[in-house]
Amino acid sequence: MIGRLASDAEVVEVADAVMAEMADTATPQGILAVVPIPLLLQGPDPQLIVIPDQVRDPGNLGTILRAAWAAGATQVLVPPGTVDFTSPKVVRAGMGAHFHVPIRHAGWEAIWACLGSAKLWVAEAHRGSPYWDVDWRHDVALVIGGEAAGPSAEPHNEAQYVHIPMPGGAESLNAAVAAGVLMFEIARQRACLRS
Secondary structure, X not given: OEEEOOOOOEXXXXXXXXXXXXXXXXXXXXXXXXXXOOOOOOOOOOOEEEEEEOOOOHHHHHHHHHHHHHHOOOEEEEOOOXXXXXXXXHHHHHOOHHHOOOEEEOOHHHHHHHHOOOEEEEEOOOOOEEHHHOOXXXXXXXXXXXXXXXXXXXOHHHOEEEEOOOOOOOOOOOHHHHHHHHHHHHHHHHHHHHO
């Protein structure tokens, strides 16, 4: 079956075997779409720029993007060494974030140029200030490192450090969980500022 949607998109019905070949999951949901990821503009002040650095797991990056969308991030800059944010697993885990948050690949030189007045923070276990002691109400760039080796060496010279205290004694948190905790503290402080 070939049809048209209201947006004038072409709809093609295919056999189960064709769907299985096109999908990258063992049990596809029965629908596939080929759409361009929009080029979105950076959001309003104060800036919350998220930099997932050396995040190699597609599920983690997609979850970070979804949390960035939910927490009101104004931009996500993806440096070299991080999984491709357009890969199917990242898009699936992002659950629509790609259509709401400006996301782009950027080398570190471009990232430095994008930061403007944003203060750079690197999240690192057991190093720096507890996240609740930081004033997040101004322009902020937040680096979340990958779980295997943390962030690259690039942001360290320019950054301040923040950590999430873990009274249970765990050595570290999943990168996406840590990103969510930090981004929602930023959102909480900014909401208090507005009220």
